[in-house]
Amino acid sequence: MYSWRSDPNLSGLSDREYLGDLALHLTDEISREPDSSRLYFLRGNAYLDSGRFHEAISDYTRAVELSPDDAPCYNNRGIARRFLEDFDAAIDDYEVALGIDPEYRDAYTNRGIAFADKGELNLAVRDFDRAIELDSDFWFAYSQRGLVLWALGRREEAEADYSRVRELQTR
Numbered sequence: 001m002y003s004w005r006s007d008p009n010l011s012g013l014s015d016r017e018y019l020g021d022l023a024l025h026l027t028d029e030i031s032r033e034p035d036s037s038r039l040y041f042l043r044g045n046a047y048l049d050s051g052r053f054h055e056a057i058s059d060y061t062r063a064v065e066l067s068p069d070d071a072p073c074y075n076n077r078g079i080a081r082r083f084l085e086d087f088d089a090a091i092d093d094y095e096v097a098l099g100i101d102p103e104y105r106d107a108y109t110n111r112g113i114a115f116a117d118k119g120e121l122n123l124a125v126r127d128f129d130r131a132i133e134l135d136s137d138f139w140f141a142y143s144q145r146g147l148v149l150w151a152l153g154r155r156e157e158a159e160a161d162y163s164r165v166r167e168l169q170t171r
Helices: 015-032 037-049 053-066 071-083 087-100 105-117 121-134 139-151 155-169
Strands: none
Touching: 015 037, 037 053, 037 071, 053 071, 071 087, 071 105, 087 105, 105 121, 105 139, 121 139, 139 155
């Protein structure tokens, strides 16, 4: 009989428990290396994934202070801010990330989502277009653009994006 408890590839922890344990472990690591941008970034990611957005923002802010040219720190802080519906601050973070790395497709996609959240749909489409320009196989950008195109009444274009998503996900 199969038992998941004896399977070394599976954990008895829930995702939330795992992320909590990870955050605690990273807190210990930070106490040993308090100037490590990477450790603050990783703990910020654990907080972000567990829905602890204020804590994530705090850690990403510390990571930015330690490594001001680290585009993913700004991008991820923008994600946390977006979840808190602070869309303008999120967009500001994505713009800093794009100033550091003008080819950062995820920052374009995330900024597009924040623009869509604000109802600035044409700006959202522009950002999704740029993300797709940078990576023509990035299914998530097609999916997000399709949603916005649909909202704009551009149904045929939206359906083409949805078809592209299906194609990319079945490869």
